[in-house]
Amino acid sequence: MFNKIALVGGTHGNETSGIQLIRNWQAFGLPSRFSTLNVSLNIANEAALEANVRFVEEDLNRQFTFDGLASSNTSKEAVLAKTLNQKFGPKGNSATDFVIDIHNTTSAMDATLILLEADEFHTQLGRYVKQHMPEANILVEDEKPYLEHGYLCTTGKKGVMIEVGGQPQGVLREDVYLLTQTMAEVILDFCVAYNQGDISTDALPPCEAFRLGENISFPLSEKGQRTAMIHHSFQDSDFAPLLPGMPMFRTFDGKDINWEGDKETYPHFINEAAYHKLDVAFATAERFTL
Numbered sequence: 001m002f003n004k005i006a007l008v009g010g011t012h013g014n015e016t017s018g019i020q021l022i023r024n025w026q027a028f029g030l031p032s033r034f035s036t037l038n039v040s041l042n043i044a045n046e047a048a049l050e051a052n053v054r055f056v057e058e059d060l061n062r063q064f065t066f067d068g069l070a071s072s073n074t075s076k077e078a079v080l081a082k083t084l085n086q087k088f089g090p091k092g093n094s095a096t097d098f099v100i101d102i103h104n105t106t107s108a109m110d111a112t113l114i115l116l117e118a119d120e121f122h123t124q125l126g127r128y129v130k131q132h133m134p135e136a137n138i139l140v141e142d143e144k145p146y147l148e149h150g151y152l153c154t155t156g157k158k159g160v161m162i163e164v165g166g167q168p169q170g171v172l173r174e175d176v177y178l179l180t181q182t183m184a185e186v187i188l189d190f191c192v193a194y195n196q197g198d199i200s201t202d203a204l205p206p207c208e209a210f211r212l213g214e215n216i217s218f219p220l221s222e223k224g225q226r227t228a229m230i231h232h233s234f235q236d237s238d239f240a241p242l243l244p245g246m247p248m249f250r251t252f253d254g255k256d257i258n259w260e261g262d263k264e265t266y267p268h269f270i271n272e273a274a275y276h277k278l279d280v281a282f283a284t285a286e287r288f289t290l
């Protein structure tokens with residue numbers, strides 16, 4: 001049963017669609033069909049919102065490991081994480097049944113639901129979202145156990161992320177906003193159905209999903225400077241198959257660098273602005289049936 005659900009926006013202060021959805025639901029109320037749910041509406045990092053930045057000192061959405069929460073780190077976000085962990089968690093012994101954390105990306109990922117486990121519950125959730133929102137992408141990041149992630153949503157007994165794009169940082173696009181709203185509502189519809197006992201094993205048809213592979217870095221010179229950019233034919237191709245031999249980078253002296261994997265991959269977070277400092281160009285995934 002979901003007795004307590006936390007909807008969160010503004011974990012990253014310049015990701016406006018989730019922030020605006022929280023603000024609007026605070027102002028106008030949640031749709032009445034969710035009246036049986038106990039949903040709190042939360043803005044995570046007000047200081048980052050104020051400054052219109054992703055974070056003030058450190059990425060808040062990496063602070064929620066057990067080590068991070070126990071550390072003496074005094075950065076603004078490390079301190080904030082401890083407060084939020086008391087509010088939503090505490091992680092591992094949480095008073096919140098479900099944390100839904102809303103993000104957006106500069107990559108053309110459309111509406112993506114990020115699941116951190118592919119167990120029975122999340123399988124049903126993923127299938128339900130795909131059935132009610134066929135344009136959604138279901139991305140599974142289960143390369144490590146749920147509680148080992150540093151994400152804010154892991155303060156809940158269960159936690160997922162909504163990730164919608166492409167939307168520039170600090171900008172609100174109506175199409176991205178509407179996809180965000182739709183996905184949040186479909187997840188809450190699932191919670192209502194789940195509480196009513198309407199979600200039964202094998203009731204929902206299996207669906208396409210993607211499992212995170214690895215991050216691919218931009219090519220760098222010996223001095224650590226980039227020597228290439230995302231190839232024009234690859235830009236905005238999130239979740240489209242990247243086949244061996246297809247170009248992914250164009251070097252600044254005009255040569256193509258191709259994907260040399262032994263099979264196709266499903267790239268996402270292509271040219272994500274927030275990964276600039278990390279020199280991450282995109283992430284790979286494999287397609288599977290959830």
Ligand SMILES: [Zn+2]
Binds near residue numbers: 011012015102103104
């Ligand atoms: Zn984010």
